[in-house]
Amino acid sequence: MEKIIEESRQGQSLVLEQKEENTKKLFIESYGCQMNFSDSEIVASILANQGYNTTQNLEEADLVLVNTCSIRDKAEQTVRKRLEKYNAVKRINPGMKVGVLGCMAERLKSQFLEQEKIVDMVVGPDAYKDLPNLLKEIGEGRDAINVILSKDETYGDISPVRLNSNGVTAFVSITRGCDNMCTFCVVPFTRGRERSREPQSIMEEIADLHARNFKEVTLLGQNVDSYLWYGGGLKKDYIKASEMQKATAVDFAQLLAMVAEAYPKMRIRFSTSNPQDMHESVLYVIAKYDNICNYIHLPVQSGSTRILKEMNRQHTREEYMALVDKVMNIIPDCSLSQDMITGFPTETEEDHQDTLSLMEYVKYDFGYMFAYSERPGTLAARKMEDDVPEAVKMRRLQEVVDLQQKISAERTARFMGQVVEVLIEKSSKKSDAHWSGRNSQNTTVVFPKGHYKVGDFVNVLVTDCTSATLIGEAVGYSDMQ
Numbered sequence: 001m002e003k004i005i006e007e008s009r010q011g012q013s014l015v016l017e018q019k020e021e022n023t024k025k026l027f028i029e030s031y032g033c034q035m036n037f038s039d040s041e042i043v044a045s046i047l048a049n050q051g052y053n054t055t056q057n058l059e060e061a062d063l064v065l066v067n068t069c070s071i072r073d074k075a076e077q078t079v080r081k082r083l084e085k086y087n088a089v090k091r092i093n094p095g096m097k098v099g100v101l102g103c104m105a106e107r108l109k110s111q112f113l114e115q116e117k118i119v120d121m122v123v124g125p126d127a128y129k130d131l132p133n134l135l136k137e138i139g140e141g142r143d144a145i146n147v148i149l150s151k152d153e154t155y156g157d158i159s160p161v162r163l164n165s166n167g168v169t170a171f172v173s174i175t176r177g178c179d180n181m182c183t184f185c186v187v188p189f190t191r192g193r194e195r196s197r198e199p200q201s202i203m204e205e206i207a208d209l210h211a212r213n214f215k216e217v218t219l220l221g222q223n224v225d226s227y228l229w230y231g232g233g234l235k236k237d238y239i240k241a242s243e244m245q246k247a248t249a250v251d252f253a254q255l256l257a258m259v260a261e262a263y264p265k266m267r268i269r270f271s272t273s274n275p276q277d278m279h280e281s282v283l284y285v286i287a288k289y290d291n292i293c294n295y296i297h298l299p300v301q302s303g304s305t306r307i308l309k310e311m312n313r314q315h316t317r318e319e320y321m322a323l324v325d326k327v328m329n330i331i332p333d334c335s336l337s338q339d340m341i342t343g344f345p346t347e348t349e350e351d352h353q354d355t356l357s358l359m360e361y362v363k364y365d366f367g368y369m370f371a372y373s374e375r376p377g378t379l380a381a382r383k384m385e386d387d388v389p390e391a392v393k394m395r396r397l398q399e400v401v402d403l404q405q406k407i408s409a410e411r412t413a414r415f416m417g418q419v420v421e422v423l424i425e426k427s428s429k430k431s432d433a434h435w436s437g438r439n440s441q442n443t444t445v446v447f448p449k450g451h452y453k454v455g456d457f458v459n460v461l462v463t464d465c466t467s468a469t470l471i472g473e474a475v476g477y478s479d480m481q
């Protein structure tokens with residue numbers, strides 16, 4: 001999920017509304033996926049009740065927390081550099097405490113405390129409610145750790161503080177964990193088994209955002225299509241649910257329809273979909289409601305059926321293509337994006353060509369592409385040799401990236417001359433005289449500000465484009481306004 005987060009947000013420390021009575025200062029940074037950014041909003045909410053306001057100034061912090069990512073080795077190295085930086089500051093300000101949150105905390109457990117001695121506190125993704133106790137421990141000079149994974153924690157009862165928000169778009173998490181066990185992926189180990197959040201608490205969170213004039217929500221989960229509420233507990237225990245629980249269960253299509261129906265003037269997005277769990281009913285719901293954006297992030301990882309099997313993805317190349325055909329039939333102007341991994345163990349040149357030809361077939365609007373990084377403890381690491389030489393992985397990655405850029409440019413150009421609906425999010429990075437927002441298909445659109453303001457829904461006539469951005473002129477408010 002990390003891809004949709006702009007690079008500039010990675011690591012950014014976040015600010016929230018300040019509580020006057022709070023006297024202590026929290027510096028919190030997030031790396032990795034949207035779920036981490038969303039979790040940091042939960043953590044900030046918990047700590048706001050413990051006397052902490054956030055600060056963007058590391059030097060003045062009483063508590064420094066870093067929400068970490070383990071998805072690739074590089075992500076972990078980035079966090080390690082930050083830990084070095086915090087420790088340098090700590091030498092000047094010895095009262096400062098440092099805590100590691102999220103996936104690296106879960107993966108490395110006590111290693112940070114016992115062997116490396118570079119942090120005071122280690123807190124896994126399901127243990128944030130224990131932060132008040134853990135803070136007490138470190139306040140008394142003891143190291144503190146809680147990396148217990150939960151069966152039912154969804155933080156549904158915590159109202160996140162919107163950190164560094166544009167006041168227009170927000171993430172709302174609907175599931176935690178993942179049961180898919182893709183052989184390359186560390187997430188099932190760091191974030192635990194899949195569980196869904198109660199629809200009522202999701203609806204309440206969106207009602208609150210709506211009341212505060214937010215205009216877009218992104219429903220968030222490692223695998224949103226797998227959402228299933230039947231009264232609590234793990235997804236894998238659904239088979240044990242009673243007849244009554246089954247009769248009243250809510251799946252993703254139903255949840256999506258509920259949200260879209262309740263808030264027709266809000267845009268609804270969701271991320272991430274998994275091809276093996278994506279049901280046709282979701283596509284019909286997207287087609288039915290104008291306020292659900294026509295954009296699906298549909299990671300595939302490889303275009304080779306043999307590699308997909310080795311990755312434990314539960315579909316073939318052909319089944320994926322059939323799903324894409326179905327998407328395009330039901331939602332003709334839908335855009336799609338991919339995640340791709342190059343150089344998975346045993347990947348041959350022929351497998352790689354299959355990836356390129358699949359990309360040509362699907363014509364993804366965007367893509368998030370990575371060289372395979374072996375993660376300790378995963379099935380691929382235990383059973384397969386990381387046998388594709390680094391140079392080959394990187395060359396294949398470059399080919400995949402180049403092809404995606406070519407396809408993205410074609411896809412972006414298809415909007416030329418059209419009127420697209422844009423939700424204004426912020427000033428354009430390149431020009432303060434222009435607004436920046438996205439159309440339904442998730443392509444960035446910039447246009448002269450005129451009399452419009454952040455949060456407006458505007459129709460924009462596209463007159464020009466670069467490979468990834470549409471440029472145009474506002475021609476009036478859209479029906480969503």
Ligand code: SAH
Pocket residue numbers: 001002071072184185186187221222223271272299301339340341370371372373374375
């Ligand atoms: N279902 C999740 C996937 C999280 S990981 C979601 O919500 O998006 C995000 C992407 O990182 C994956 O789709 C995959 O393309 C990539 N990735 C995961 N493990 C990897 C590894 N070991 N090496 C390289 N890329 C990896």
Ligand code: F3S
Pocket residue numbers: 178179180181182185186187188222223274
């Ligand atoms: Fe990872 Fe596969 Fe789940 S990529 S997050 S195990 S769907």
